[in-house]
Amino acid sequence: MLKDITLGQYFPGNSVIHRMDSRFKIVLDILYVVILFVADNYVSLAIAGIFIFMAYAVSEIKPVMMLKSLKPLMPLILFTAILNLFFVKGEGEPLVDWWIFHIYMEGISTAVFMIVRIVCLIIGMSLLTYTTSPIVLTDAIERLLSPLKKIRLPVHELAMMMTIALRFIPTLIEETDKIMSAQKARGADLDTGGLMKRAKALIPILIPLFVSAFKRANELAMAMECRCYKGGEGRTKLRQLKAQPFDYMIGLLMLTVLGFVIIDNVVF
Amino acid sequence: MNAVETRNLTYKYSIGTPFETTAVDDVSIVIEQGEFVGVIGHTGSGKSTFIQHLNGLLKQSSGEVLINERNIRDKNVNIKDIRFEAGLVFQYSEYQLFEETVYKDIAYGPKNMGLSEEEIDKRVRNAAIQMGLDHELLERSPFDLSGGQKRRVALAGVIAMEPKILILDEPAAGLDPSGRDKVLEEISGYHKNSGTTILLVSHSMEDIVKYANKVLVMNRGRLFCYESTDKVFSMSEELQEIGLDIPQITKLSHLLAEKGIDIGSDVYTVERAKERLLRKLKGNTNA
Structure with missing residues (x-):
């Protein structure tokens, strides 16, 4: 029941994309978003599109997963498309002119352009989470944000909190399951009644859950202290992030694409 | 009367995925009213999964479960009533405590049954006495108690x-x-006073031998056997083959037999071992 919830959307694998340095993956993903927004004609957008499809092809992630990542954002995509379709005014005669609806050729063109752009954006971001485990991702974020330590932002502590939270989500789910079963065995009724009754029925589940979560947090803190944990200062990493030549190659490729897109914009 | 009956009970996880596993495999069993049944099996043998079917917490993939001769999946059977008839106490049950006072916590189940205030009060006090909880504990917070008290x-x-x-x-x-x-x-005292049918899952063979009169052995989701305690522990070799322990005193008696001091292979309790050894020693001095 609760166990069926999947967290994050990481698919373990051993493709070149999986093996890439996660810091590079994050930076390059941001760069990709920049490319998508700089591109303002079909040629550059097509290049960006082809790029991400090729990335999926080498990542060994099933193409179905692209659709899956788009599903929750479908309403947003449609909303943007419809807005552009009806409200972009063009020169010349409108194609459809009925009541308050005026559709111009430019409107259709912009709508399609926006759809492609948003779709590329979403599947591009998804590729990052599909190929990088949450823990590695946290690690990379910590490394990327580490310059902010200079302005006293507790980067390591934040990353540690994220790691611990991620680690304990499955544990807490399992525990909720157990407590629910135990209370059901005592006749708890969680599925019927009005809103108030249902909210009240949750008390016997939430209280034990909180009690054990606090207890667990306490024990974890104690265990960490026993192993001399005292923050990020001077702490080394088990997983050393190391950039490979491949990472630089992809980085160079993306910069080239960005350069091309900018030139393309200027020329056309 | 049959307190618990299962017919070809089967439970599978993650059906339709590569992870499909059969946790309970075709278990048919009849447990009579008033028995004290020990349930044993190696970790992952499906005992916990099996018992969660008896009050309908898990829904079987196939087969039937009858509690007090009523099919629990019958349309006119309310599953909540079944849960009051077949009370299930989970492992580390102290995690389920949530109320402000011990009294209120014990009253949670009876309250869900929709009983009258007086009946609830009677039952709470009665249950507290049965479990050896002092009267004054009832007004304390359950979170202030010791581990053993919480469990009780x-x-x-x-x-x-x-x-x-x-x-x-x-x-x-x-x-x-x-x-x-x-x-x-x-x-055990509660069993004797009330005549309730008891199913006790335990890893400790000593406890099983001491309290249960029948033993249900599970192995890899299947029912290995359901026999009287004596009979089950006389099959010590088979039990050890499926990764189960036998009482330590039985092991000792086997070792003694190897050394030539045979006190019988049916020694499961320290009392019996003492009796047999004394008889043996007296026999020797007489001879």
Whole structure:
């Protein structure tokens, strides 16, 4: 029941994309978003599109997963498309002119352009989470944000909190399951009644859950202290992030694409 | 009367995925009213999954479960009533405590049954006495109690529903020896006083031998055997083959037999071993 919830959307694998340095993956993903927004004609957008499809092809992630990542954002995509379709005014005669609806050729063109752009954006971001485990991702974020330590932002502590939270989500789910079963065995009724009754029925589940979560947090803190944990200062990493030549190659490729897109914009 | 009956009970996880596993495989069993049944099996043998079917917490993939001769999946059977008839106490049951006072926590189950205030009060006090909880404890917060006391409060919470069948999953796990004995003694006393059918899941063969009169052995999701305690432990070789322990005193008697001091292969309790050894020693001096 609760166990069926999947967290994050990481698919373990051993493709070149999986093996890439996660810091590079994050930076390059941001760069990709920049490319998508700089591109303002079909040629550059097509290049960006082809790029991400090729990335999926080498990542060994099933193409179905692209659709899956788009599903929750479908309403947003449609909303943007419809807005552009009806409200972009063009020169010349409108194609459809009925009541308050005026559709111009430019409107259709912009709508399609926006759809492609948003779709590329979403599947591009998804590729990052599909190929990088949450823990590695946290690690990379910590490394990327580490310059902010200079302005006293507790980067390591934040990353540690994220790691611990991620680690304990499955544990807490399992525990909720157990407590629910135990209370059901005592006749708890969680599925019927009005809103108030249902909210009240949750008390016997939430209280034990909180009690054990606090207890667990306490024990974890104690265990960490026993192993001399005292923050990020001077702490080394088990997983050393190391950039490979491949990472630089992809980085160079993306910069080239960005350069091309900018030139393309200027020329056309 | 048959308290518990299962017919070809089968439960599978993650059906339709590569992870499909059969946790309970074609188990058919009849447990009579008033038995004290020990449930044993290696970790992952499906005992916990099996017992969660008896009050309908898990839904079987196929087969039938009958509690007090009523099919629990029948349309006119309310599953909540079944849960009051077959009380289930989980492992580490103290985690289910949530109320401000011990009294209120024990009263949670009876309250869900929709009983009158007086009846609830009677049952709570009765259950507390059965589980050896002092009167003054009832007004304390359950979170201030010791581990063993918490465990007994949780047990009292289920006993207060006065189920005809009481299913206990490792009720003594993680307690110190005295807490352990106390909990099991209370359960055994409750069995004698009320005639409730009891299913006790345990890893400790000593406990099983001491309290159960019948033993249900599970192995890899299947029913290995359901026999009287004596008979089950006389099959010590088969038990060890499926990764189960036998009582330490039985092991000792086997070792003694190897050294030429045969006190019989049916020694499961320290008392019996003592008796046999004394008889043997006296026999020797007489001869």
